[in-house]
Amino acid sequence: SLSGLSPSCLLLSRSSLSASPLSLSLLWSSRELELASVFVSDAQYNRNIFFDTSPRAVRLYLLYHRWFLKVLLYFFILVNLSLAVFEEPAVFPLPLWATMMVELLCLLAFSFRLVHYAKVIPPDKFWKDPKNICIIVILMLTLVDMIIYGALKATNYYALRWSRVLRPLLLVNVTEGRQLRRAFRSIRNALPQIFYVFLLFMFSVLIFSLMALKLLGKRGLQTIDGAPYFTHYLEIVFDLYVLVTTANSPDVMMPAYNASFVFAIFFIVYILINTYIFMSVFLAVVYNNYKKYLKEEVRQLVRAKRHKMVRAFAVLQEVREEGGEPVVTQANWNQVVRLVRPNIDNAHRELLWSVCDDKNQGKAAFVQLADLLNIEVITLKSRPHPFHSLCPALYLSAPSRLLSRMVHHRAFVIVYDIIILVNAIFIGLDEENPMIANSEWVFLALYLLEILLKLYVFEPRTFFSRHSFWNWFDIIIVVSALIATIINSAVKICDRQILDIVFILRVLRLIRVVDSIERFRAIINTLIRIGPAILTFGQLIVVVYYVFAMVGMELFKGKVKFYEEDSTDPAKAYCGNPLLRGTAFAQLNYCKNNFNNVVSSFILLVELTVVNQCSGFATVTHVSARIFFFIFHILVVIVIINIFVAFVLEAFFVEYSVDKSDLHTSVERKITELELALDSFFSLLSSLLSGYRTVDALLQRMFEADLDPEDLAEDDSPEAQTGRNFGNPTFSSV
Amino acid sequence: SLSGLSPSCLLLSRSSLSASPLSLSLLWSSRELELASVFVSDAQYNRNIFFDTSPRAVRLYLLYHRWFLKVLLYFFILVNLSLAVFEEPAVFPLPLWATMMVELLCLLAFSFRLVHYAKVIPPDKFWKDPKNICIIVILMLTLVDMIIYGALKATNYYALRWSRVLRPLLLVNVTEGRQLRRAFRSIRNALPQIFYVFLLFMFSVLIFSLMALKLLGKRGLQTIDGAPYFTHYLEIVFDLYVLVTTANSPDVMMPAYNASFVFAIFFIVYILINTYIFMSVFLAVVYNNYKKYLKEEVRQLVRAKRHKMVRAFAVLQEVREEGGEPVVTQANWNQVVRLVRPNIDNAHRELLWSVCDDKNQGKAAFVQLADLLNIEVITLKSRPHPFHSLCPALYLSAPSRLLSRMVHHRAFVIVYDIIILVNAIFIGLDEENPMIANSEWVFLALYLLEILLKLYVFEPRTFFSRHSFWNWFDIIIVVSALIATIINSAVKICDRQILDIVFILRVLRLIRVVDSIERFRAIINTLIRIGPAILTFGQLIVVVYYVFAMVGMELFKGKVKFYEEDSTDPAKAYCGNPLLRGTAFAQLNYCKNNFNNVVSSFILLVELTVVNQCSGFATVTHVSARIFFFIFHILVVIVIINIFVAFVLEAFFVEYSVDKSDLHTSVERKITELELALDSFFSLLSSLLSGYRTVDALLQRMFEADLDPEDLAEDDSPEAQTGRNFGNPTFSSV
Known part of the structure; x- marks a missing residue:
């Protein structure tokens, strides 16, 4: 929405401004306003x-x-x-x-x-x-x-x-993937610390392997495949490393355990130290570093934001009275806000102004604008329903009012929750039974009825507002299910793909039930809120997977082949590679886990992230291929997954523990004041969400409590400005 | 050491007191001193x-x-x-x-x-x-x-x-397992929060299972065993739940993935949401609750400790001058400290007194005594070496001094690190080669030489002090290895068990190398420090395992039988239970994973903690046996392991971030002052470790920064005392 600072939009706001009777004070040229608005929006989005x-x-x-x-x-x-x-x-x-x-x-x-x-x-x-x-x-x-x-x-x-x-x-x-670069930076910063723990961890694995070699190597034990058990040191190291990922547990232990239960103690101690203690220490180190560096970055972000706002202020400021503090007039302020957020509500803008104005119109108040714009304020004008305007007699009649009360009633939600649960049972039953198949129409009708009733009772613009996640979810799912079901019955020849979509939509509909339980909603909302940040980690994973997929394809392509179910090729039994004959890899039918194209490579890498099953590739190429899987495991599981867990931990703590920021509080207080002042029926009924528009805002909130006062203090001395190379402000006030 | 408050010890201290010329002020009866010392030691150990x-x-x-x-x-x-x-x-x-x-x-x-x-x-x-x-x-x-x-x-x-x-x-x-009861309490407190997340998690598993049933149930796919794939809803729920534990990955996915790679997306989304996001949320919830309640408990602990110290003060106090503040005289103070810690060093006691005395002798200073006693102060008197007293001419001769310089030199450590590494290579080589077997004697001699050299150079009491972990480690390992090796060569008939012990001791000796690297030492020291608390979790796990082992033995005993390697019984192939014929359980030779006795039950439960492999038991009894494994997984993996991880995380943060407490600082300052004041050669060279004697002290430090000032403020008003039911102090001052 911010990017919409098109020239036409600029013209529009200038024309509306010239008509405004409020614009008494000195007005700046569109170029200056534009520059100021660029500073403000840069500050808002932390560019x-x-x-x-x-x-x-x-x-x-x-x-x-x-x-x-x-x-x-x-x-x-x-x-x-x-x-x-x-x-x-x-x-x-x-x-x-x-x-x-x-x-x-x-x-x-x-x-x-x-x-x-x-x-x-x-x-x-x-x-x-x-x-x-x-x-x-x-x-x-x-x-x-x-x-x-x-x-x-x-x-x-x-x-x-x-x-x-x-x-x-x-x-x-x-x-401009700032989040992504930051995630990479936190990895780079955590690496030295992780490295030392990793060395210690590897030392422990090596020592345990040596002990295993001495204890078990000479006993003539055999694995299930009949291979000698624990006789080669590097094999043991690798087996025990894989045990840390829990992939070969308890198989790796069984031959020794079958020989004597005493050896089980060896493996239990190993798992305790290396899987539980060391993996927790990795998480602790990663989490600690992540927090430390993120805090530093957020501090710099806050400083940069203030500098930009100070520059914007420098462009817009004027001295109203002799010797007075420089201020930004409301007219200029309005202009800039309109340029930054062209689609801002008037009521919302006035609210923000009154929050700023409360303090004073000087720099301190202006600098807050970027943060204020990041606070989500939803202006819920209690508009009358369109039917109310069109046909008041009918809309206000007794049956209509009864309907409205019914829909508003708690029982309405409960009835529909029960319908959803019954629907879940019907979905679970065999859909080839015609009674069950037809019941789907009944449920679809019920869901449509619910949506229509809600549309009748609630004002449409409120119902479809950007934040009514579940309303949007409902409508999209129900309407798509309706369309897919109609197509499915129309085609008659039961097309599997359409049917799949129908099934998925039907099942997704059931998710709605969690919204009616307060406790669940809180957890879900937290998850939705940290969603965008999780996407950053998604990108990070894609970057790492892509690199490993490319390397893996060069190393392993064509080594393991997949034959379709109906193939009669005898090579199918050993994935087209005689080396795999009789191995667990071929027996477990893992042939499709290969690097033959980018899609199967990605799927294989996901599997490797979950559990490190890679013996097959070492068999078909060379034992050293294990290094590839080893590096992948260290990078993805020990580093990236731990950073991901650290992020989720931190985000949940913020949700649980951090109170609203001061700015939030003052906006809320102002809303209450305004509500008290204008107690007419159509008064401004703004409701404040504690949501944040950007990931940066969430991060800032995460560390707000820890920031030094000096980071929040003004730091716009000339030295600081030149020190940070803010260029020469060619537009600054005459 | 504290429990040594025997009557004889009391007598001893009383007699030494009566001889003291310092005891000018009013002395309390032994009964009163005893009561006061009980209060102080209760406060010290948080009883x-x-x-x-x-x-x-x-x-x-x-x-x-x-x-x-x-x-x-x-x-x-x-x-x-x-x-x-x-x-x-x-x-x-x-x-x-x-x-x-x-x-x-x-x-x-x-x-x-x-x-x-x-x-x-x-x-x-x-x-x-x-x-x-x-x-x-x-x-x-x-x-x-x-x-x-x-x-x-x-x-x-x-x-x-x-x-x-x-x-x-x-x-x-x-x-008096306070730690253990506290761990149980944190579990109980975390349960409601975990419960809601768990419900949401199960809801997600159920929804995904329903989707899997609809998408995959009708395609006629087969598992490797040839069984129908994903046709029964509850089976799917269980399979997908096991997938969360990553035990059956990627096997559970392969049939669908072999049919079409599109289905892999379903499983990837499932793993992302349920394994990665939900498991992180579990950790976040557990960690958050753990921190919150532990903080509350520590707060109560600190309050109780102060109350006890105030009671001890009430017993001992006397008003020295009219209208003055009540104080505890040094003589009484000494008595109590001697009763609480009979083996306390005089220098140490004087140090503590001077720290107390610095502030004043009133209540505020006295109340700190319990915490002061918890600070580890090691008094390293730079005693001369016994050889120095016995034969100074020889001990101070040039060759002897050269030897001493050599042992103190950094190169000495490096030479022995290299010896250890060479030894590691020799251990890895085949011990049946006579050259290698004999080299062991050389290494043993070298290690013995190292210990003897160190004993020659360092004062024995310093060398064997309680905190020289690595010295003790060295001596125990080397001496045991020597004894075991001698026995082993004496017995000649190569007894496998003695040889195993020899091997273990040899390998353990290598661990010493980590002590020479600064970075590793820091990590190891942290791990050693949180060791006692990890033992608490060990007890917790034993309690839970024991209960599950007892129930499991009743449910599954004798269902799965283990046959020795050399058995020719045909039932060996299917673990003695025809139901297991041809199952993966029998094929993978898991027969020893059974509930036939308490030892194998415990080992099996460890395996289940690592990965949840339990299909065998459902086969031999009833599908509902899965409920047993399901409950075990929830309790151990989701709750207890997460609490364990939370503890390790928190302990590492404390090690990384918390500075020394105020009390530490004042003890250190006092030590420096004393060192400056008495600058003779045999002056008091006390060195302060940042160690803590008890887990509670560590916990208190963990949350010290977060405690409200009011928790540390004095709260000994009569109401507070009666409100807390501290009984009637029958012994209080006349």
């Missing part, structure tokens, strides 16, 4: 780009943040990453020239984006930023690799597309 | 028993805390618990009358302990304490069960020894 303040650069900067350019960028990144689906080894093979052309197009798009960025910020800043250097290097390397690969392929030589490993780095660097 | 203050009760109370009675109690508890080894189904069968007699003896011992306790505290307090009621009920029930069981067995009826489930509760209630 940290030191753009040039020349008018041309500001226009380009605004363009740089336009939503369609961002979407286009993500689109090209997605295309670039998904090229792996079409390249050798492909899921859907495309000729080499086609994928090459698409990749070139992507590279071109990234170069354009980079050039655009270079025009926005001063050249010295551009070349100092490692991010940009990184992009340029990746683009160059990719180009070189494409040329070499193309040339080698054209002359039928063996060629390796090694630059594919670099692709996910573009996701990190080209996009 | 919370409201004992009667009559002289007889105080004597009994002192007896109650004597170490030999406690050891006896633990011995009887151990005997009572280990009866399971000898009872049906037994590891070493004993006749019924023998186990019954032993159990009766144990019950008698517990009854004695309880009667002793009843004599110490006022009757109304005794009957109000649920702990005592619990013990009485358990004793009664056990007696009733024993009678019924004996009668039924005598008449050859089927009988069930159900009261064995209650045995571990005695470990919780009979002992």
Whole structure:
């Protein structure tokens, strides 16, 4: 919504301003207001780009943040990453020239984006930023690799597309993926600490392995496969490392345990120390580092935000009386707020102004604007229902009022919860029974009735407001289910895929029941709130998976083959590789767990994240292939998953323990005051959610309690400004 | 050490007192000093028993805390618990009358302990304490069960020894296991919160199962065993629940994934939500509750401690001048400290007094005594080496001094680290090679030489001080290895068991190498410091395992049989139960994972904690047996393991972040002052460790930063005292 600072929008707000009788004081040029609004929105979204303040650069900067350019960028990144689906080894093979052309197009798009960025910020800043250097290097390397690969392929030589490993780095660097870069930074920062614990952990594994070798190696024990048990040191090390991931428990222990129960004690001590204690210590170290560095980053974020707001203030300020404090007039304030949030409600804007105004109109109040804009205020005007205006007699009649009371009643919710539960039982029953199949229509009708009743009773705009998650959920699920069910009965030939969609939609409908239980709603809301941050970790995982998938495909492609269920090829029994004959890998039918294309690679990597089953690949290539799986486990399970757990822990603590911020409190107090002042029927009924619009705001809240007062104090002395290289404010007040 | 308040010791201190020229002020009777010292030591060890203050009760109370009675109690508890080894189904069968007699003896011992306790505290307090009621009920029930069981067995009826489930509760209630009871309380307190998250989690599992049934049930897929795949709802629920524990990953997914890779997405989403997000939320909820309630408990602990110190002060106080503040004289103070810690060093005691004295001699200073006694102060008197006194000419000769410098040198440590590493390689090599076998003697000689050199250079009492963990470790390991190796070569017939011990000792010796690396030492020290608390969790786990082992043995004993390696019984292939023929359980040779005796039950339960493999037992009894494993998993993995992780997390944060307490600082400052004041060669060289003597002290430090000032403020108004029912202080000053 912020990116919508289009020139037309600017014109609109200027025209509405000139008509306003309030604009008595000095008004700034649109260029100055634009600059101020850019500072404010940068502060609001915690953008940290030191753009040039020349008018041309500001226009380009605004363009740089336009939503369609961002979407286009993500689109090209997605295309670039998904090229792996079409390249050798492909899921859907495309000729080499086609994928090459698409990749070139992507590279071109990234170069354009980079050039655009270079025009926005001063050249010295551009070349100092490692991010940009990184992009340029990746683009160059990719180009070189494409040329070499193309040339080698054209002359039928063996060629390796090694630059594919670099692709996910573009996701990190080209996009303004600040969250993602921060996650990477917290990994980098935690690494030294993790490293020492890891060394100790490995030392412990090595010592236990040596002990196992001495205790068990000479006893002539055998594994189930009949192989000698615990006779080779490095094999033992690997087996015991896998035991930490719990993947081969209790198999690895059974031969020794069968020989004597005393050996079970060895394994129990091993699991206690290495699985439970060391893994907890890893989590503790990661969590501790994560907290420490995140706090530091948030502190810098808060400082940068204040600096930007101070610069915006410097642009807008005027001295009203001789020797007085500089202030920003309401008219200018309104202008800037309209530029930053074009779709802001008047009531909401007035509320924010009155919160600011309460303190004073000086810098201290203005600086809060960025945070104020991040507080979600929902203005619920108690508008009359459209039917009330259209046909008041009917809408206010006794039956209509009764209906309204019914829908508002608690029993209405309970009745529908029971209907959902009954529906769940019906879904569980055999759908080929015609009675059951037809009952689906009844349930669909009931759900539709519920939605219609609610639409009749509740004001539609309130019902469809952005925050009514469950209303939207209901309508989308019920309407899609209706459409899918109709198509399904129309097609008659029972198309499995449509039926699958129908089933999924039917089952998803049941989720609604959790919303009616207060306790569940609180947990779900927390989960929804930390959802966007979880997506950041999703990106992180995709980056790591992509790199490992590319390397894995080069190392293992074609080594393990999957044969369809109806295949009669005898090679099916050993996944098409004689080396796997008789191994547990083939017996357990794991043939589809291979690196033959990017999709199966990703699925295999997910499996490896859950439990590290990889013996098959060591069999078909070389024992050293285990190093690949070992590194993957360390990086994903010990580092990334622990950072993820640390994040969830911290987010839940914040939800449980942190109170509302001061700013929240003052906005709420103001809302109450306004409600008291205007006690007419159509008064402003604003309700405040404790939600946050951005992940950064959540993070800031997480560490707000820990921030030093000096971080929140003003720090706009000239030294501080020049020290931080804030450029020369060409637009500042005359 | 505290329990050593024997009458002889009292006499000794009184006689030494009467000889002291310092004892000018009014001296209290031994009874009063005794009472005061009991209050102080109760405060120091955070004991919370409201004992009667009559002289007889105080004597009994002192007896109650004597170490030999406690050891006896633990011995009887151990005997009572280990009866399971000898009872049906037994590891070493004993006749019924023998186990019954032993159990009766144990019950008698517990009854004695309880009667002793009843004599110490006022009757109304005794009957109000649920702990005592619990013990009485358990004793009664056990007696009733024993009678019924004996009668039924005598008449050859089927009988069930159900009261064995209650045995571990005695470990919780009979002992003064405050840590253990606290761990149980934190579980109980966390349960409501966990319960709601658990319901939501189960709801999610149920919804996913329903979706799986609809999507996969009708496709005619098969598992590897050829069984129909995902056709029965409750089976799916169980399979998906097991997937959360990652035990059956990726097997449960393979049939669907082999059919189409789209279904893999279903499983990935499932694992993401239920394994990663929900398990993190469980940890977050448990951790949050753990912190909250522990903080509350520590607050109460601190309050109770202050109250006890105030009572001790009330006994000892005297008003020196008219209208002045009441004080405790140094003589009385010394008496009490000697009673509380009979083996305290004079230097240490003087140090503590000077810390107290610095502030004033009033109540505020006295109240700190309990905490001061908990600070570990090691008085390292730089005594001359015994050789120095015996033969100074030789000991101070040039070669001797050179030797001393060598041993002190950093290179000495490095040389021995290299020796250890070379030794590690030799251990790894084949010990049947005579060269390698003989090299062991060289290494042993080298290690012995190291110890002798150190004993020559360092003062023995310093070398063997209680805190020199690694010195003790070295000597014990090296000497045992020497003895075992000598026995091993003497016996000649290579006895496997002695050889095993030799091997273990050899490998353990290698651990010493971590001590030379600073970073590792820090981590290891933290682990050693939280060791005692981890033992508390060990007890907790034993209690839970014991209960489940008892129930499991009743449910599953004899269902799965283990045949020795050399058995030719055809039933060996299916663990002696035809129902297991061809199952994965039998194929993987899991037959020894059974409930046939208490040892194998415990080992099986450990395995279940790591990964929940239990399909075998559901096969041999009934599908509902899964409920047993399901409850076990919830209780142990979701609740207890998470509390354990929470504890380790918190302990590491404390180690990382909390600074020394104020009291620590003032003791350290005082040490520095004393060092400056007495700058002679034999001055007091006290060094302060940041160690804590008790778990409670660690806990208090953990939450010290969070405690409200009012918790630390004095709260000894009459209302507060009577409100807390501190009884009538019969001994208080005349």
